[in-house]
Amino acid sequence: MSQAHLFIIAAASGAGKTTLVKALLNKDRDLQASVSHTTRKPRPGEVDGGDYHFVDEVTFLDLKSKGEFLESAECHGSMYGTSKKSVQLILDQKKDVILEIDWQGAQALKAQFKEAVSIFVLPPSVETLAERLNSRGHDSEETIAMRLAVAREEMSHVDEFDYVTINDDFEVALHDLMAIIRSTRLMCHIQLTRHSHLIKNLT
Secondary structure, three states: OOOEEEEEEOOOOOOHHHHHHHHHHHOOOEEOOOOOEEEEOOOOOOOOOOOOEEOOHHHHHHHHHOOOOOEEEEEEEEEEEEEEHHHHHHHHHOOOOEEEEOOHHHHHHHHHHOOOEEEEEEEEOOOHHHHHHHHHOOOOHHHHHHHHHHHHHHOOOOOHEEEEEEOHHHHHHHHHHHHHHHHHHOOHHHHHHHHHHHHHHOO
């Protein structure tokens, strides 16, 4: 690949973006996720360095003060940050990067990477979102109610994104994401650079 792309994917908690991204990474070897830092505790099954870099608040704030994050935000009482070095390392390898961040982080990154492609994942209904949050089994009713309230606020920013997909049918939503990535790679100015030798011979 001659030009790497930055894809931003955001969603309210429980919309299924993490599961979608994992499936996407298994299907697309030219796509790599940048692992964010967070101060929240790992959920069951999550791996440090794989799902997130789990750090304490002191370490997080130290990294932030040193300018190590492209963006950072607080969400549900925990802090999250996108590593500048991690993203640049992947781009330097000519691989496309996908980032799972919130709408605020998406705004910050779009300001720095003008050609970044942003995607928002919506649930099919508030009821479905509540069911998905409940099915995790590790949040209290009070926490879930708070997350739903925050989710409505997050989803109100959907019109700030380039693409939107609704995660009702998982396979359909996954193919939507694959189509967005593929179409971005096929844009004219990208193809003219990637296949310059061929186009020169043809024209």
